[in-house]
Amino acid sequence: MLKALLFDLDGTLADTDPLHRLAWQEVLAPLGLQVDEAFYRKRISGRLNPEIVRDLLALEGEAAWRLIEAKEARFRELAQGLKPTPGLYELLEKAEAKGLTWGVVTNAPRANAHHVLRALGLHPPLLLLAEEVGRGKPDPLPYRVALERLRIPPEEALAFEDSPSGVKSAVGTGIPTYALLTGHEEKTLLEAGAKGVLRHFHQALDLL
Known part of the structure; x- marks a missing residue:
């Protein structure tokens, strides 16, 4: 589940x-x-x-x-006036309606992560910074620690990434992972282990 x-x-x-x-x-x-x-x-x-x-x-x-x-x-x-990836708010609303939790797992420095989240008006229940755990993506450790904090196995999570290193990190932990086509080619992301690619989060609504 x-x-x-x-x-x-x-x-x-x-x-x-x-x-x-x-x-x-x-x-x-x-x-x-x-x-x-x-x-x-x-x-x-x-x-x-x-x-x-x-x-x-x-x-x-x-x-x-x-x-x-x-x-x-x-x-x-x-990074002023940032806009969310289309469909993000709708996806989070659907997740909340279904009783799901969510989190952010990032290589970004703390100041940047807080800046972006504040600009988007987001308050994730979990924020996992790679700098906190000592190793960053593509190492699986950030996602492994995120799962430990949520107290769930990998098959009970879905990950969303946009880079080959991020995909490898999540997949290396056993989490089914979908990749956004914001910066890398579909072939590269699928080769890294993504289950599929998305142009925006409206395409992820059926995954819940």
């Missing part, structure tokens, strides 16, 4: 990836890196910030922290 819906944040609850891409473009351009859409999908999307700057610039420690802080502050400046 289905008991919970678990959502990624960026690219899932709202199409924030264009804003993240712009923020990365602005902070990386002075360092000689050009961030186009393909580069963003391959090297940045769905990854933790420390991994991104270590991979792209071989930066760690204080220098990495300063760059990450600058990028995320710029993202929050850009």
